[in-house]
Amino acid sequence: MSDSPDKYLWHPFAQMGKVSDHQLVLTRGDDVWVWDDDGNRYLDATASLWYANVGHGRESIRDAVSAQMDELEAYSTFGDFANPPALELAERLSRLSPIPDARVFLTSGGGDSIDTAAKLARRYWHEQGHDERHHLIARVHGYHGTHGFGTSLAGIPPNRTEVGRLVEDVSVVGHDDARDLSREIERVGAERVAAFFLEPVIGAGGVYPPPDGYVEEVAAICRETGVLLVVDSVICAFGRLGTWYGIERWPGVVPDMITFAKGVTSGYLPLGGVVISDQIAAPFWDEPDAPPFRHGATYAGHPSCCAAALENIRILEDENLLPRGRELEGELFSQVDRAAGLEAAAEVRGGTGLLAAVEISAEVMEADPGAPVRLAMLARERGVLVRPLGRGVAVSPPLTVGTDHLEMIGDALVESVRQLA
Numbered sequence: 001m002s003d004s005p006d007k008y009l010w011h012p013f014a015q016m017g018k019v020s021d022h023q024l025v026l027t028r029g030d031d032v033w034v035w036d037d038d039g040n041r042y043l044d045a046t047a048s049l050w051y052a053n054v055g056h057g058r059e060s061i062r063d064a065v066s067a068q069m070d071e072l073e074a075y076s077t078f079g080d081f082a083n084p085p086a087l088e089l090a091e092r093l094s095r096l097s098p099i100p101d102a103r104v105f106l107t108s109g110g111g112d113s114i115d116t117a118a119k120l121a122r123r124y125w126h127e128q129g130h131d132e133r134h135h136l137i138a139r140v141h142g143y144h145g146t147h148g149f150g151t152s153l154a155g156i157p158p159n160r161t162e163v164g165r166l167v168e169d170v171s172v173v174g175h176d177d178a179r180d181l182s183r184e185i186e187r188v189g190a191e192r193v194a195a196f197f198l199e200p201v202i203g204a205g206g207v208y209p210p211p212d213g214y215v216e217e218v219a220a221i222c223r224e225t226g227v228l229l230v231v232d233s234v235i236c237a238f239g240r241l242g243t244w245y246g247i248e249r250w251p252g253v254v255p256d257m258i259t260f261a262k263g264v265t266s267g268y269l270p271l272g273g274v275v276i277s278d279q280i281a282a283p284f285w286d287e288p289d290a291p292p293f294r295h296g297a298t299y300a301g302h303p304s305c306c307a308a309a310l311e312n313i314r315i316l317e318d319e320n321l322l323p324r325g326r327e328l329e330g331e332l333f334s335q336v337d338r339a340a341g342l343e344a345a346a347e348v349r350g351g352t353g354l355l356a357a358v359e360i361s362a363e364v365m366e367a368d369p370g371a372p373v374r375l376a377m378l379a380r381e382r383g384v385l386v387r388p389l390g391r392g393v394a395v396s397p398p399l400t401v402g403t404d405h406l407e408m409i410g411d412a413l414v415e416s417v418r419q420l421a
């Protein structure tokens with residue numbers, strides 16, 4: 001190990017033996033652009049990790065956070081404590097959601113939210129006198145974070161292996177055929193299944209939009225069998241699919257819970273949460289002696305993070321950014337799709353929301369399993385940051401991108417995929 005000042009930071013999901021060759025130290029951001037410590041400018045075609053929906057460097061978010069810090073920087077919301085931004089944010093998020101009269105449980109991020117939703121689903125059934133109803137079902141390619149439940153629900157095998165025994169009574173079904181869910185519920189027994197976890201568009205697992213009718217069908221299966229529908233919109237919400245929670249793209253589908261994070265603050269400060277239906281909340285809310293839900297993270301309802309979210313939501317609304325995830329989805333897809341048909345490209349996926357992926361051909365992957373990182377490096381040399389994942393790279397730019405930026409993404413991908421071959 002070299003004796004460099006860079007040797008202490010352990011990067012998530014990174015091969016640390018290799019990272020030091022190409023660590024990119026970013027020092028500044030402005031809208032869709034970021035700069036490294038040598039002053040090189042890059043187009044942030046991934047909105048950092050799928051979250052910088054309003055772009056970088058927003059002074060009004062900084063000011064909102066700073067004003068909150070002048071008043072009360074932080075305080076817990078455990079027990080009966082509250083603060084004005086947390087109260088206002090919970091109300092805003094509830095009113096914006098497709099779940100009527102929803103309660104909002106705030107967390108520190110996406111993985112926290114998934115663990116909250118999974119535990120709450122099981123706790124809900126316990127309160128209903130159905131202790132046996134605790135099986136959880138997720139989908140192949142699904143990504144639900146790296147906490148205990150999220151790891152167990154992973155539809156990406158390497159993310160769940162070699163860490164010993166995980167949460168029990170969890171299974172994974174095919175991502176694109178609703179009959180797989182039906183069969184699995186039948187196999188386990190509906191009376192034993194607590195919840196089904198659904199990313200409207202699978203993101204980190206490789207960008208897989210659902211086939212036509214899939215979301216409606218699995219929602220109907222959940223309704224018929226009493227299985228709770230947990231929509232994981234950690235990526236899909238706050239404009240990524242052009243609506244507040246993403247799931248409104250499938251009218252008539254009303255989840256029991258929605259998990260969110262990322263775009264709720266555009267990442268300016270960490271925050272996530274779960275929007276929860278009245279039915280699920282009732283056993284914990286409706287009676288003075290109702291039991292507590294013994295769960296929550298230290299920073300739940302952190303006032304400075306909530307202030308960032310409120311200002312971020314105001315920007316999405318006032319600048320009419322929210323619908324852009326939908327308005328630009330065709331344009332982004334056609335730009336990325338220019339790489340389809342190139343020798344090193346197996347497939348291009350996207351078209352639902354402002355996210356897309358290029359999958360690298362089996363031949364190239366076989367010859368070099370590190371090809372996704374290599375492809376990302378080639379795009380980086382062209383001034384565009386794309387994200388290596390699985391067998392390809394993904395893009396998910398800020399909602400503030402223009403046509404010229406989308407063209408730049410297309411050009412960089414086409415040239416880089418050509419060079420990869």
Ligand SMILES: Cc1ncc(COP(=O)(O)O)c(C=O)c1O
Pocket residue numbers: 108109110111112114143144145146150199203204232233234235261262
């Ligand atoms: C769909 C989904 N769920 C959950 C998570 C986990 O979120 P976090 O990394 O904030 O814990 C992610 C993160 O990318 C995600 O994409």
